[in-house]
Every structure is written in C-alpha cells, then in structure tokens.
Amino acid sequence: MLKIALPNKGRLSEDVRELFNDAGLEIRSRGDRALTASLGGEFEALFVRTQDIPELVADGAADAGITGWDLVCESGRPLASLLDLELGRCRLVVAVRDEWPADLRAIPAKSRAASCFPRLARSFFAERGLEVEVVPVSGAAEVAPHLGIADVVVDLTSTGSTLRMNGLREVATVLESTARLIARPEVSGDARQKLDELSLALGSVIRARDKRYIMANAPREALPRVREVLPGISGPTVIDLLHRDRLVAVHAVVSASAVYRTIAALKALGCEGILVSRIERLVP
Numbered sequence: 001m002l003k004i005a006l007p008n009k010g011r012l013s014e015d016v017r018e019l020f021n022d023a024g025l026e027i028r029s030r031g032d033r034a035l036t037a038s039l040g041g042e043f044e045a046l047f048v049r050t051q052d053i054p055e056l057v058a059d060g061a062a063d064a065g066i067t068g069w070d071l072v073c074e075s076g077r078p079l080a081s082l083l084d085l086e087l088g089r090c091r092l093v094v095a096v097r098d099e100w101p102a103d104l105r106a107i108p109a110k111s112r113a114a115s116c117f118p119r120l121a122r123s124f125f126a127e128r129g130l131e132v133e134v135v136p137v138s139g140a141a142e143v144a145p146h147l148g149i150a151d152v153v154v155d156l157t158s159t160g161s162t163l164r165m166n167g168l169r170e171v172a173t174v175l176e177s178t179a180r181l182i183a184r185p186e187v188s189g190d191a192r193q194k195l196d197e198l199s200l201a202l203g204s205v206i207r208a209r210d211k212r213y214i215m216a217n218a219p220r221e222a223l224p225r226v227r228e229v230l231p232g233i234s235g236p237t238v239i240d241l242l243h244r245d246r247l248v249a250v251h252a253v254v255s256a257s258a259v260y261r262t263i264a265a266l267k268a269l270g271c272e273g274i275l276v277s278r279i280e281r282l283v284p
C-alpha cells in the first residue's frame with residue numbers, strides 16, 4: 001500500500017476529501033481524529049499538517065502527498081508536482097506600508113521584511129540585489145509593521161483584503177501557488193504507476209468540474225452555425241433522430257461559464273429539447 005500524506009484540518013482538508021470521494025477513492029477512517037485511513041482500498045492516507053508534508057514525502061515517510069506549492073518551494077526539497085489540484089489558489093507577495101511607493105525598487109536598503117516563508121523571501125530579494133533583512137515569523141506576518149518589527153511583509157494573499165486591512169500594498173509577486181500532488185522525482189516502477197493512476201483519476205474529476213455536457217435537437221440546415229456555437233472538445237457529436245429528417249441531435253462539452261450564452265445562441269438557431277448535465281470525469 002502506498003502512503004499518501006493529506007492535510008489534517010482546514011478548508012484544504014475538506015476539499016481534498018471531496019475530491020477523492022468524487023474520484024471514487026473513499027476515505028474510510030476509524031473516527032474523526034484518526035491519523036490514518038484506508039483510501040479507496042488501494043492507498044493509506046496519513047493525516048498531517050500541511051507544512052510537514054514536503055518533508056515527510058522527501059524523506060520517504062510517505063510515498064506522495066497533497067499540500068500547497070508555496071510550502072513545497074519553501075521546504076527547498078527536490079519534489080515533483082504530479083498534478084495541480086487547482087485548490088487553495090493564492091500568491092506569495094511582497095507588500096509595503098501603503099504610504100510607500102508601489103515599487104519594489106523603492107524599498108529602502110536595510111529594510112526589514114517579516115515572513116513565514118524566509119527561504120523564499122531571502123532568495124527573492126537576493127536575486128534582485130535588494131538589501132532587505134528577512135525576519136522569520138510563524139504566523140500573521142501582516143501585523144509585523146504595527147508591532148514595529150518590519151516595514152515590509154512577504155505573505156500569502158488570496159483576495160488581498162487582509163493586506164489592505166493592515167494598511168499594506170502589494171509591490172511584487174514572489175510565487176503563485178495551488179495545492180499539488182507531490183512525490184519524490186525518482187519514484188519509479190510499481191509505485192510510479194500507482195501514482196500516475198491516482199493522478200489520472202483526480203485529474204479527470206478536476207477537469208470535469210468546470211465543464212458541462214450539452215445536448216440539443218438542431219435543425220439539420222442550421223448545423224454549420226451550430227458547430228460555431230458548440231465547438232466541443234473535437235467538434236460536436238451529431239446523431240440522426242429516428243423518423244425525424246429535419247432534426248439531428250447534437251452533443252458537446254462546453255465550459256460551465258459559457259452555458260448561459262450557448263443556450264441562448266442554440267435557441268436563436270431554432271434548437272429545441274436542450275439538456276445540460278454535469279460531467280463526473282473527463283479523460284481527454
């Protein structure tokens with residue numbers, strides 16, 4: 001059984017559980033606080049803190065893990081990203097007091113920057129020849145300027161509201177991050193094959209989430225224009241209808257955000273019997 005290290009709490013932990021469930025890999029734990037669980041009968045889940053996952057995987061205590069790319073990069077360990085889960089999207093940014101110019105180059109020499117990501121922060125400033133002293137903190141870097149610890153922060157943000165509330169403005173992006181399935185790059189053989197299968201299963205669910213399957217009966221003569229409205233993955237499927245010469249059924253996958261426009265456009269072309277359904281998995 002391969003061991004997969006998963007987040008033990010928080011929003012990411014719930015989202016990961018839902019993703020595995022949707023992929024048909026049910027997490028069966030022996031109680032809410034269990035540290036391990038059977039995962040789809042094929043893997044064993046280890047529930048640990050997101051920040052410990054890069055080390056556990058790099059050291060071989062787990063065969064793979066799911067955690068933020070920000071934490072993987074901060075760990076400095078050589079780990080491979082097998083799949084982008086498109087969850088927990090955020091950015092690691094440099095922010096300064098909002099009365100300062102919105103320019104990274106305008107940060108005065110010898111400024112202090114508070115960060116929970118000291119390794120990434122230090123290499124970011126060093127690569128740009130900026131003389132900024134990084135002060136490691138274990139959380140809430142955004143309050144450091146209020147405490148007089150620093151004038152600059154290197155912190156995670158998603159909506160930007162925490163930075164704004166603390167009188168800080170973004171001046172540069174250090175890293176963009178999402179949750180990833182990670183493993184040691186050298187994993188091979190059976191283990192590699194199992195991880196590739198896991199990645200394919202999770203990926204097929206992620207890919208399907210923002211897609212819809214749309215079906216409609218279209219007037220045959222409108223087909224060239226229906227094709228423009230329904231490009232699909234490789235063009236729409238067109239099926240003859242029994243005893244209906246004038247109409248054909250057209251099926252296609254469209255992005256969820258385009259469904260509203262697509263329905264209106266199909267209606268305008270004389271389509272009827274329009275059905276839209278969710279897709280569970282999509283393997284291209």
Ligand code: AMP
Binds near residue numbers: 155163
């Ligand atoms: P924001 O939405 O920018 O106000 O972020 C709220 C707080 O959540 C910030 O203090 C960030 O440090 C933290 N945060 C936002 N996104 C993430 C993430 N994906 N992973 C971990 N922490 C995050």
